[in-house]
Amino acid sequence: ARLVVLVSGSGTNLQALLDAIAERGAAGYGAEVVAVGADRTGIAGLERAERLGIPTFVCRVGDHATRADWDLALAEATAAYRPDLVVSAGFMKIVGPEFLARFGGRCVNTHPALLPSFPGAHGVRDALAYGAKVTGCTVHFVDDGVDTGPIIAQGVVEVRDEDDESALHERIKEVERSLLVDVVGRLARNGYRIEGRKVRIP
Numbered sequence: 431a432r433l434v435v436l437v438s439g440s441g442t443n444l445q446a447l448l449d450a451i452a453e454r455g456a457a458g459y460g461a462e463v464v465a466v467g468a469d470r471t472g473i474a475g476l477e478r479a480e481r482l483g484i485p486t487f488v489c490r491v492g493d494h495a496t497r498a499d500w501d502l503a504l505a506e507a508t509a510a511y512r513p514d515l516v517v518s519a520g521f522m523k524i525v526g527p528e529f530l531a532r533f534g535g536r537c538v539n540t541h542p543a544l545l546p547s548f549p550g551a552h553g554v555r556d557a558l559a560y561g562a563k564v565t566g567c568t569v570h571f572v573d574d575g576v577d578t579g580p581i582i583a584q585g586v587v588e589v590r591d592e593d594d595e596s597a598l599h600e601r602i603k604e605v606e607r608s609l610l611v612d613v614v615g616r617l618a619r620n621g622y623r624i625e626g627r628k629v630r631i632p
């Protein structure tokens with residue numbers, strides 16, 4: 431399967447995918463990263479791709495007159511690489527109708543909380559502030575809401591009394607990276623069906 435991965439920051443989830451593909455081979459893993467897209471320049475996520483000669487693209491909201499123009503530009507830049515699956519791995523923008531028209535049902539996102547708890551841009555901070563004793567991460571299909579699409583897999587992470595946001599997020603990311611690698615590989619190799627809120631991977 432052809433993957434386009436969207437990032438906004440350090441790209442350690444992207445790196446986990448790249449490492450798995452390097453280890454097992456694209457055929458063995460069932461997928462290859464054909465391009466990496468971002469909503470901003472100057473981030474480690476783009477450097478990780480450039481280092482391997484993987485094509486990159488950047489679509490900045492500020493470069494477009496309207497949000498809808500940005501959404502269309504992102505959709506077209508992504509479509510140019512003919513992805514079978516789009517992976518939003520720390521991509522911090524909400525995609526819109528143009529993107530979903532093309533990739534709805536074939537775009538997965540990873541979120542650092544146990545959805546439906548703590549959706550949005552501060553899931554780790556919100557779980558900590560709430561006093562949750564366990565949190566974790568969720569890989570789900572992207573729909574037109576914010577972190578609301580059908581859940582594919584989740585991983586549980588304990589919250590420790592001494593945790594601050596970054597310590598907890600790092601612990602979550604250890605689980606998140608392996609969960610994302612496992613899910614993307616299974617979707618790519620086995621195919622899948624989305625039945626309402628259920629995801630079936632044969």
Ligand code: GRF
Pocket residue numbers: 437438439440441442443444475519520521540541542603606
């Ligand atoms: C991940 O935990 C992702 O779920 C969240 O931001 C983090 C991105 O980390 N949205 P990285 O850029 O993959 O290192």
